Amino acid sequence: MNKGTIIGLSIAGVLIxxxxxxxxxxxxxxxxxxxxxxxxxxxxxxxxSQYQRRSDLIPNLVATVKGxxxxxxxxxxxxxEARAKATQVTVDPTNITPEKLAEYQAAQSQVGSAIGRLLxxxxxxxxxxxxxxxxxxxxxxEGTENxxxxxxxxxxxxxxxxxxxxxxxxxxxxxxxxxxxxxxxxEAEAGTxxxxxxxx
Amino acid sequence: MKxxxxxxxxxxxxFLAIVNALQAKIWTVSTVPxxxxxxxxxxxxxxxxxxxxxxxxEIDRLLLNAQTQLTAEVFVVALQSTGxxxxxxxxxxxxxxxxxxxxxxxxxxxxxxxxxxxxVTMETGYGLEGVLPDAICYRIISNVIVPLMREGQIGPxxxxxxxxxxxxxxxxxxxxEIYADPVNQQKANWEQTKALLFNILIVYxxxxxxILFLSMNSLSRKVKSVVSMEPxxxxxxxxxxxxxxxxxxxxxxxxxxxxxxxxxxKSNGFRKKPRIxxxxxxxxxxxxxxxxxxxxxxxQQTEEMVGSMDYDAWVCMDCGYRSFLSYTKSFTRYxxxxxxxxxxxxxxxxRIVSVPTPISTGQGVHVYTCVNCDYEALKYYTIPMIIxxxxxxxxxxxxxxxxxxxxxxxxxxxxxGGGATGGW
Numbered sequence: 054m055n056k057g058t059i060i061g062l063s064i065a066g067v068l069i070x071x072x073x074x075x076x077x078x079x080x081x082x083x084x085x086x087x088x089x090x091x092x093x094x095x096x097x098x099x100x101x102s103q104y105q106r107r108s109d110l111i112p113n114l115v116a117t118v119k120g121x122x123x124x125x126x127x128x129x130x131x132x133x134e135a136r137a138k139a140t141q142v143t144v145d146p147t148n149i150t151p152e153k154l155a156e157y158q159a160a161q162s163q164v165g166s167a168i169g170r171l172l173x174x175x176x177x178x179x180x181x182x183x184x185x186x187x188x189x190x191x192x193x194x195e196g197t198e199n200x201x202x203x204x205x206x207x208x209x210x211x212x213x214x215x216x217x218x219x220x221x222x223x224x225x226x227x228x229x230x231x232x233x234x235x236x237x238x239x240e241a242e243a244g245t246x247x248x249x250x251x252x253x
Numbered sequence: 254m255k256x257x258x259x260x261x262x263x264x265x266x267x268f269l270a271i272v273n274a275l276q277a278k279i280w281t282v283s284t285v286p287x288x289x290x291x292x293x294x295x296x297x298x299x300x301x302x303x304x305x306x307x308x309x310x311e312i313d314r315l316l317l318n319a320q321t322q323l324t325a326e327v328f329v330v331a332l333q334s335t336g337x338x339x340x341x342x343x344x345x346x347x348x349x350x351x352x353x354x355x356x357x358x359x360x361x362x363x364x365x366x367x368x369x370x371x372x373v374t375m376e377t378g379y380g381l382e383g384v385l386p387d388a389i390c391y392r393i394i395s396n397v398i399v400p401l402m403r404e405g406q407i408g409p410x411x412x413x414x415x416x417x418x419x420x421x422x423x424x425x426x427x428x429x430e431i432y433a434d435p436v437n438q439q440k441a442n443w444e445q446t447k448a449l450l451f452n453i454l455i456v457y458x459x460x461x462x463x464i465l466f467l468s469m470n471s472l473s474r475k476v477k478s479v480v481s482m483e484p485x486x487x488x489x490x491x492x493x494x495x496x497x498x499x500x501x502x503x504x505x506x507x508x509x510x511x512x513x514x515x516x517x518x519k520s521n522g523f524r525k526k527p528r529i530x531x532x533x534x535x536x537x538x539x540x541x542x543x544x545x546x547x548x549x550x551x552x553q554q555t556e557e558m559v560g561s562m563d564y565d566a567w568v569c570m571d572c573g574y575r576s577f578l579s580y581t582k583s584f585t586r587y588x589x590x591x592x593x594x595x596x597x598x599x600x601x602x603x604r605i606v607s608v609p610t611p612i613s614t615g616q617g618v619h620v621y622t623c624v625n626c627d628y629e630a631l632k633y634y635t636i637p638m639i640i641x642x643x644x645x646x647x648x649x650x651x652x653x654x655x656x657x658x659x660x661x662x663x664x665x666x667x668x669x670g671g672g673a674t675g676g677w
Contacts, residue, residue: 055515060466064466066461067466077451081448192391196387200669
């Protein structure tokens with residue numbers, strides 16, 4: 054072992070270790086971005102499934118109301134139509150842009166307001182209001198609305214975590230290289246701040 | 254003047270204090286007392302004393318039993334007022350902040366009464382949504398709890414609700430869905446440890462190479478600086494300068510290996526460097542280990558034998574000039590003998606003269622012998638008395654909420670807004 058070899062080896066050693074460290078950082082950073090992205094997709098799936106749950110309750114609601122509320126055909130048809138329209142709007146979870154999200158949200162809020170109007174009109178039918186089936190349906194609707202709002206909030210949390218991850222330095226360089234884009238948030242809708250009131 | 258108004262001012266303060274105390278406190282998610290934290294057996298939080306003690310005790314007993322048997326965590330909270338906050342979102346937030354229910358199964362249930370809104374709400378953890386769907390929750394609230402609430406029977410109302418809930422949960426068909434097996438959650442911790450260890454490894458590797466580079470540089474510079482000195486002095490200087498690097502060798506053994514190989518090569522070069530006889534100018538001859546024994550005295554030979562010193566004998570064949578150079582070994586247990594002054598003196602044995610007892614010290618003796626001259630010395634030392642520690646009291650940490658049970662916490666479950674609300 055002469056001096057030259059040893060010094061050369063030690064410099065090579067430093068370079069190799071630095072390279073390993075850099076590679077390791079890159080790998081961890083990329084993998085955490087992937088994980089965060091999948092979290093957002095999963096949250097989105099949860100949001101969609103809660104909206105779907107509400108959508109599934111509607112036929113039951115319409116059938117129950119129809120039996121009692123003979124003069125509410127228009128409101129009933131509105132609900133059914135709004136629901137049909139909403140099922141046609143889909144969002145690809147890997148590409149959640151503000152426009153698509155707003156479109157989805159608008160369609161769902163139409164359903165929500167249609168249901169709200171129907172429930173208001175039911176006030177005029179005391180027999181229906183007292184009906185046990187109807188009361189339980191209302192409880193289910195209310196529960197679904199709660200679940201929707203919880204999942205929307207959790208989606209926003211997941212989207213925020215992802216956005217923060219890809220926008221921070223130096224991870225944003227990696228994010229640009231691999232095409233990780235910002236995700237949109239659920240915004241509060243203008244005018245409708247609360248779920249349809251389901252109280253007596 | 255001031256003395257005349259003193260009484261009135263005092264009365265005003267007392268009045269304000271009374272009014273303040275009478276106003277119901279508005280609870281928020283962060284201020285609702287989590288009574289589970291101080292006592293693991295508690296299943297209710299009733300800071301405004303809305304539930305009568307008898308009902309509360311029975312609720313606690315039933316729910317603790319349920320938790321032990323079913324592992325489901327049911328908790329009852331009764332509050333006078335939460336202000337204007339939406340009741341259901343309050344319940345959802347409280348549930349998730351406290352983490353009611355076991356983590357793996359999310360089998361928690363929160364029953365919340367807010368008296369000024371005249372409503373009771375139930376928040377089910379994800380795992381209980383199948384067994385306690387919204388409709389059933391609503392049924393229990395409106396058919397069991399609300400009628401009693403209407404009559405002002407708050408305690409019995411909540412108790413009846415709890416009994417109805419437990420009836421559903423104890424159904425054997427539901428058991429598998431609810432029951433949580435204790436599972437170790439060490440995976441996440443291990444991942445963190447792995448990441449930390451990896452970082453430490455990277456830093457260690459970097460350091461090893463950097464240290465090797467720096468120490469090689471300084472050593473080669475040192476060698477250059479002593480090359481002009483007398484070989485024996487050069488050797489000594491090099492040797493002392495390297496002692497500090499021996500510490501590094503302990504921490505970074507693999508990297509200091511080439512360093513010490515290089516040092517050995519250079520230092521041996523100095524040691525074996527050809528010298529000239531000062532008397533006649535002819536080159537001196539270095540004796541081999543076997544040959545030099547003839548020139549060394551008995552003491553020096555013993556030193557070489559025990560390995561504490563190494564001698565080099567340089568002899569001039571022509572004029573008979575001799576030079577002996579001594580090289581000390583770095584790590585040796587032999588010291589200089591008080592009698593013959595050769596480095597052949599060390600501790601050979603250690604005996605106990607008298608055994609220590611709890612009431613008296615003991616005595617031991619180190620026996621030192623010189624290999625060369627057989628001189629022996631005894632060094633006595635005291636052994637401390639035996640101390641008997643008082644036996645450990647052990648037992649539970651009693652100072653917490655009445656009865657010696659420790660504090661507890663919820664299992665970390667979560668909910669998604671499931672459940673129902675009902676009012677009167």
